[in-house]
Amino acid sequence: MIPEIGTGVLLVALALAVYGAVVAAVGGRRGRPALVQSAQHAALGVFALLTAALLLLIYAFLTFDFSVRYVASNTNLGTPFYYRITAVWGALEGSIVLWAWMLGLYTLIVVLRHRTTARELYPWVLAVMLGVLAFFVLVMTVPAPVFTRMAPVPADGRGLNPLLEDSGMITHPVALYLGFTGFTVPFAFAIAALVTGRVGDFWITTTRRWTIVAWYFLSLGLLIGGWWSYHVLGWGGYWAWDPVENAAFMPWLTATALLHSVMVQERRRMLRLWNLALVVLTFSLTLFGTFLTRSGVIASVHAFTQGTIGVFFLGFLAVVVLVALALIAWRWDVLGAQGELDSVISRESAFLLNNVMLVAATFTVFFGTVFPLLAEAVRGEKVSVGAPFFNQVNVPLFLSLIFLMGVGPLIAWRRASLENLKRNFLGPVIVGVAAAALFRLLGVGSVLVAGSLALTLFVAACIAVDLFRAVRARRAMGERALPALGGLLLRHNRRYGGFVVHLAVLVVAVGVTGSQTWSVHTETTLKQGEQAELAGYRIRFEGLRESQESNHGKVTGTFTVLNGKAAGTVLEPAKKFYPQEQSPIAYVDYRLGLIDDIYLVLGDFARDGTSVTVKIQVNRMVSWIWLGGVVLTLGTLLSVLPERRKAA
């Protein structure tokens, strides 16, 4: 029964979403509140139905209902309880269900929050949200139907992709999709502003917090994706410039640009057109990402299966891009700048530069991602673009961005005097230069590495100088240091939240630099009781054992770290043999540390268990990247707290 009920629920949701979108638009155009009200009810109905569909699918997974093809394809009787829930979004069709449900949730929050405050924009915001939602529900019913009936009903299912049997698969897609879908809200406001001609600053201040939330979840999704790649795939890395990683990274870059350029518009009434373009670009890139992952156009380790779904996504992408650009062209005359750039040495100019670089980075990533397609179209050659290209172009851009991260928040608006520059930057520059010289003297890495690390210290010093000065000012008013700092963070939470996020980026940057520079690895064959040594760690192979898990067989190697702080640590990397997979799946074991991660991957082994080949890696400072995620969370929380400055 579940296939039929599910399909029915989705069809009603589709009709309701289309109805709501149309009625909201008509209501907006004719100024009829009753119609908008009706669209609002439709939005609530769509969310209720999508929730029902999601619950139904979860229920089908939990009860092993193999009459649902999607359940049969992504689970089997041996799949543990926990992974039967994550299997819901483990493949194409279910991922769209999760996506649409989140979009429904965002729509609901928009209704609750903005129905009285967004004035003329609201009907159009609702129309766009429901329109996008209707598209995703359409995908769920036509090209990627999730509730297709399976006939004949098989005795057992195929099972989940073993690589997805990991806790990261609960959080990674959820965070990523909350990010992706979140950008629909600013987009809807942008379109509403264009349609109504109210392209002033109201829409952008209203959506600022939305953009931060979506940006945060996207950042988190990217970081958790890196963590999954690091501890599941067994290659010891966290980022490979794979097309699908790039697809998630590009909207992150443009959204980061947007978060900064919005401030210029708020302060100086500049960049209206630019901000609209960034919102449209960000949302389009999220669609492009979905298109890329699900169309099979570009080969990638992440790619879902192919089908007609790519055509749907490309069609929708085309509609979104063309309509948005046409609206921008239509409103071109009112989008002109009101403020003007007074000086090149100013905060707005630093922000502009930041935007140019972020967009340049987006462009290079985009170019590298679609280049294989271009090469095949133009010259008929099959090529692939690897990490060297992306690193070569992006590392200089990212280093410049880090530099700007120090400059931007401290330099004066409009026109910075020499006095202002000296007061703010003399100290940090000295710190940076001294650090660079010291690193070179100590022989820390190459010029590039020493330079990058010095740069992060420069930025950290800039943040410290600013904080120190602000605390000193409050202490002069008679406050004590710690309460002064606390009060500062809370009263100016937007500014200091941003600083904490900057700190997070620095921590991640140090982690990336360190891990790329100082990680070492070796591969060796050991007999039982023999030791290997790497980077001062001695590791002994104790033995192999075989076991049968609920849905796979497993061969586990036991290794002991013999010396150093990690002495006594037992690591048990394994190979897992799933009946439905052609080749065994590596199970990595590791010991994380602030500086050193010891990371073991089991290779081949003798049948009698007396010898194994093992890959030993000592990865340096990778944990800083995950730590950066924690700091990022704190910073974001701080910056989205309601502003308290006025109350003070």
Added chain:
Amino acid sequence: MRRPWRWLVPLAALPVLALLAYGFRLNPRDIPSPLVGRPAAPFALTSFDGAPVELAALRGKVVVVNFWASWCYPACYEEAPVLERGWQAYRDRGVVVLGIDIQDKDEAGRKFIADFGLTFPNAPDRGGRVSVDYGVYGVPETFFIDRDGHVRVKHVGAVTEPAFRDAVERLLAAGPGAVR
């Protein structure tokens, strides 16, 4: 202010969209098999019914070797009826369809055969030796072998009616001894 050129802005997106649309014509997973043109690896298996299934004994016939598994949805479920119909239509013209069930439980394999009423020989590939010899990457994969025992066509994914007919007709038309 009239700025007619502003309407060119949306057009800027067209080349990118066109390039992406072009991508549908390609299949990035389309990797040519090195086995095509080579002699097919010999194998001798025992079918689910206990009968011997030996490739060498079929020299002189066109052989369609299909690798499948009962857990392979939806592709194996889509192609099973196609293979059965093809076998019925061509068995009198010197075509043999062989199913090889890989990485499967016997019980589930038998149920699959019974569910679809397959009448051509099907054998389990115990130990997976045959699928390794044929470089099977994922199920289903189908190899069309000519009368001289050379692999001529490799089909990845569910076999469709036209794909089956085209390949078989081509190999039948080539006649015996026509080594290319």
